[in-house]
Amino acid sequence: MLDVCLLGTGGMMPLPYRWLTSLMARYNGKSIMIDCGEGTQIAMKEKGWSPKPVDIICFTHYHADHISGLPGMLLTMGNAERTEPLLLIGPKGLTRVVNALRVIAPELPFSIECMELTENEQSIPFDGFRIEAFRVNHNVICYGYNIVIERGGRFLLEKAQSLGIPKQYWNRLQKGETIETPEGLLTPDMVLGPPRKGIKLTYCTDTRPTEGIVKNAAGADLFICEGMYGEPEKKEKAKEYKHMTFLEAADMAKRAQVKQMWLTHYSPSLIRPEDYMDGVRKIFPQATAGKDGKSIDLLFEEEQQ
Numbered sequence: 001m002l003d004v005c006l007l008g009t010g011g012m013m014p015l016p017y018r019w020l021t022s023l024m025a026r027y028n029g030k031s032i033m034i035d036c037g038e039g040t041q042i043a044m045k046e047k048g049w050s051p052k053p054v055d056i057i058c059f060t061h062y063h064a065d066h067i068s069g070l071p072g073m074l075l076t077m078g079n080a081e082r083t084e085p086l087l088l089i090g091p092k093g094l095t096r097v098v099n100a101l102r103v104i105a106p107e108l109p110f111s112i113e114c115m116e117l118t119e120n121e122q123s124i125p126f127d128g129f130r131i132e133a134f135r136v137n138h139n140v141i142c143y144g145y146n147i148v149i150e151r152g153g154r155f156l157l158e159k160a161q162s163l164g165i166p167k168q169y170w171n172r173l174q175k176g177e178t179i180e181t182p183e184g185l186l187t188p189d190m191v192l193g194p195p196r197k198g199i200k201l202t203y204c205t206d207t208r209p210t211e212g213i214v215k216n217a218a219g220a221d222l223f224i225c226e227g228m229y230g231e232p233e234k235k236e237k238a239k240e241y242k243h244m245t246f247l248e249a250a251d252m253a254k255r256a257q258v259k260q261m262w263l264t265h266y267s268p269s270l271i272r273p274e275d276y277m278d279g280v281r282k283i284f285p286q287a288t289a290g291k292d293g294k295s296i297d298l299l300f301e302e303e304q305q
Helices: 040-047 070-079 094-104 157-162 167-174 211-217 232-241 246-256 273-283
Strands: 002-008 022-027 030-034 054-058 086-091 112-117 121-126 129-135 143-151 179-181 184-186 196-204 222-226 261-264 287-289 294-298
Touching (some): 002 040, 002 196, 022 143, 054 129, 086 094, 129 211, 143 211, 167 179, 196 211, 211 222, 211 246, 222 246, 232 246, 246 261, 246 273
Parallel strands (some): 054 086, 086 112, 196 222, 261 287
Antiparallel strands (some): 002 022, 002 294, 022 030, 121 129, 143 196, 179 184
């Protein structure tokens, strides 16, 4: 299960009723945040989540509405007596930007590792999942992200028994480990069926529509995508500032054949996003206007009702 919360849905500046765009996802004891603008801590408090256990923070880019909340977040983590290392992931320049922001958060009881993205597409493996970063089209270097949980095949008890594989090795093989024994090499494929469908979350914001987004979002269980402007007549403004309209996001969701889409990163002038959803759903019926605090548990297929 991947636990997902859209902490905030605003672009440019926080509003009394809308925090800046930020995402939190939790899987198997790991907490991942994407973007950390001003007010993100308050959005987390409203959700009832603590910043202390956050393991990874990914940044799409370094405009203030996506990173200016970082110093306060770091200080809160430190005040909560966190000692575990924190991994930050983002475009080239991350170390410089973080060091500049840390002028006001210089002393922390935990270490920070900065991983700078250097490729147009980059995959970063972790225990049980991976983060995929892919370039999008904004007026500065900007990335979208996938969180992908792969699912191995089912353990085939009868096959393991027929091959005479000792029981003490079953659990390790099921976890994908290759084992050397005096009798020879044991590999996971000897006891596992074909891979099962996993879980995929795609998040992108501050971009024009691109084929790269469609490709990377393909088949996602949840596609969280920028919808800066609901009004179709603002398409030219979206082009000028390298943003996206609701209808453009819906078109990408349709072409990527995702299961569902949430819109986010609304312009401060967009008061009621739901007013523009009829046109969106004509293109992609499984679309929702995201709201601050909107959550979902993404489940493996056999767990779904």
